[in-house]
Amino acid sequence: MLNFLIAVLAAVIGFSFFGILPYGGLDILFQTLVFILLCWAANKIFTQIAGIKPNPESAVITALILSLISGPFNVWSDWIILLIIAASAMASKYVLVWNKSHIFNPAAVGVIAGMVMGYPASWWIGSKYILPVILLGGYIVLKKIRNLHLTLSFLAAYTILLILTRPLGQLSGVFLDSAIIFFASVMLVEPLTSPQNKAKRIYFGIFVALALVIFQRLGLAYSLELSLLSGNMLSRILSPDFRMAVVLKRKEYLNQSIIGFWFDSLRPIVFQPGQYLEWTLSHDKPDKRGIRRYFTIASSPTEKEILLATRISDPGSTFKKELANMNPGREITTSKVSGDFILPKDTSRKLLFIAGGIGITPYRSMIKFMLDSNEKRDIILLYGARNKEDFVFRNLFSEAERIGLKNIYIEGGIDSEAIKLNTPDFTERIIYISGPEPMVEAVVGELKSIGVKKTMIKTDYFPGYEKI
Ligand SMILES: Cc1cc2nc3c(=O)[nH]c(=O)nc-3n(C[C@H](O)[C@H](O)[C@H](O)COP(=O)(O)OP(=O)(O)OC[C@H]3O[C@@H](n4cnc5c(N)ncnc54)[C@H](O)[C@@H]3O)c2cc1C
Incomplete structure (x- = not known):
């Protein structure tokens, strides 16, 4: 702007x-x-x-x-x-x-x-x-x-x-x-x-x-x-929205480049799994990408703390550098719980979750929520990342196999062949796609090429990243 x-x-x-x-x-x-x-x-x-x-x-x-x-x-x-x-x-x-x-x-x-x-x-x-x-x-x-x-x-x-x-x-x-x-x-x-x-x-x-x-x-x-x-x-x-400061409690490397930041919120933040917040982090000399970002709430509403998980790149934005250097006790402003990338109300609907790299964050929230509330659904997770060290939250996803989750990890991009091979009933599933913008656009193209209707696809784009 x-x-x-x-x-x-x-x-x-x-x-x-x-x-x-x-x-x-x-x-x-x-x-x-x-x-x-x-x-x-x-x-x-x-x-x-x-x-x-x-x-x-x-x-x-x-x-x-x-x-x-x-x-x-x-x-x-x-x-x-x-x-x-x-x-x-x-x-x-x-x-x-x-x-x-x-x-x-x-x-x-x-x-x-x-x-x-x-x-x-x-x-x-x-x-x-x-x-x-x-x-x-x-x-x-x-x-x-x-x-x-x-x-x-x-x-x-x-x-x-x-x-x-x-x-x-x-x-x-x-x-x-x-x-x-x-x-x-x-x-x-x-x-x-x-x-x-x-x-x-x-x-x-x-x-x-x-x-x-x-x-x-x-x-x-x-x-x-x-x-x-x-x-x-x-x-x-x-939309009686709020703007609230949350306080960093701890941070952890989830893999070599993805950091998870756990925040305490002073008042409970009401959200549905898969939704995101706008985060404002004032810092000196911000680059042209500015001081605001959208990040999915990767934690579940059943958890006390708020999880932000993001990839730190090199060269990275000044926002990410400031974020990565934050120490426990530091505040960051959040606002606007938003997003339609949420689970369908009908728990009997079969789902296919496609994630590219950092695009795994909304699924982490949904899957943790289903685990904690013992909500069973038929879901296949197709999770693509650059290499096997890049996959995060694997323990949680394995645990969720008991509530109906099937995990498939793919090194590299996800194309129509991988979708057909791993989900023969893909036409019966609502297909969720989350990840860097070019990856989501490519997967939507692949799905259309194998006859998936637009109405069966839900997308969550992460702009700013070029690849998974
Ligand atoms: C609804 C929604 C939910 C989202 N959820 C998440 C989420 O959960 N996790 C998440 O990580 N992101 C999420 N995003 C994306 C997020 O908002 C940022 O756009 C994204 O993380 C990129 O951040 P960044 O601009 O700080 O760039 P960086 O992450 O720092 O960098 C991204 C790319 O740009 C390059 N780059 C950055 N700065 C420079 C520079 N100065 N010169 C040259 N190259 C540069 C980097 O090398 C890298 O390739 C979400 C976006 C939306 C819209």
Whole structure:
């Protein structure tokens, strides 16, 4: 997201220099730098008061969004307005909270504060020249963060509602409006203020579109911001999510490169086996991959501690280096229990679990859960890893043979031949696939080539890794 926003800013500054946009390129650059400075400083002060480690990356993202939708200001004469907008946006993250997590999109709150001071957001980003950059960049980012469905549900609902509610003559100009597309690709999808699972995110998109059209019909100013804030509120009511610090208790090497981190949580975390958490680990000089990651909860809800298991690579990200160097007693922030990669309710359904390398983590949670609750199911686990030293949790999986698990370990990749050979009844099974993204995509392709229906496949992608 950060790179996308920087690219949009670079484009608008460039277009302004060449006179394509009617703004001063330098004014926009200054405004952006001042917003970054103010958001960063305000965030630092508020986190110090709240006793939380600051997350500079999210402060910079908010600053860039604010710069793209408000003003352009003259930073010398309007600095007090920039200060109020930036400080309100940052304050909202620590004041307007519920369950230790902010409710509203900080940039939208900042913009409303500017409006109250008589300086509403101009949405100057709404220009046909910037549209291709937003469309292309937005598509790439949303695909990467797997959130295209939210943006599309909003845009589709908004388009339909406009067609239904406006005379044809008034429709021109409202489609492919770059401000609306920027709003839908950047602000709407903020993970901490939108719902957790896919279905709820689609409803959230439709709700925000409906609220927007109603506010527009009522003639309310700032209907875009207000529709988002109403959506954020609904999202929090539907998903009373939390943000919680967990404390590292111990860590252990599960093989040469996979480390298991066991955490104590202050309050119980409610989750289903196979779900994941978002983990935020503030650290100095983070690389461009940033300070947040999704990790599956590899422990079972029946266990007291939370297990995060991950592969440490060389060269690795700064996040993983910081994680690997954590000592017992250190805290890390978790939020958002999410994920649909869970066991079917019907215990009589036959299952095939396919794991590639570190993709074993959700199955560890499910299998441990079934063992502890003595839940018998017909499951075949096809577990592929680079070599035999790489397989982890083998003792647990052997123990689970008593509740119906059949374990097959494969050195190297899993292809259609291995699937046919080891699971002759594969067409009768719901097939779960978890692992590095290229591995999951390859296995889905193999399954389709042997006639497995899409509806029988469930996937859990681990982006960032290239191979098992
Ligand atoms: C729903 C979900 C659940 C997930 N669950 C898990 C889980 O349980 N366990 C898990 O490990 N991951 C999980 N992931 C993936 C996780 O979020 C990370 O994307 C993944 O671990 C890669 O982490 P990383 O970006 O820190 O890169 P690293 O793990 O540090 O590196 C990954 C690859 O990128 C290369 N690389 C990294 N940094 C650099 C650099 N600076 N220069 C050159 N090459 C570099 C490494 O050499 C390596 O090949 C999950 C993802 C999702 C979406």
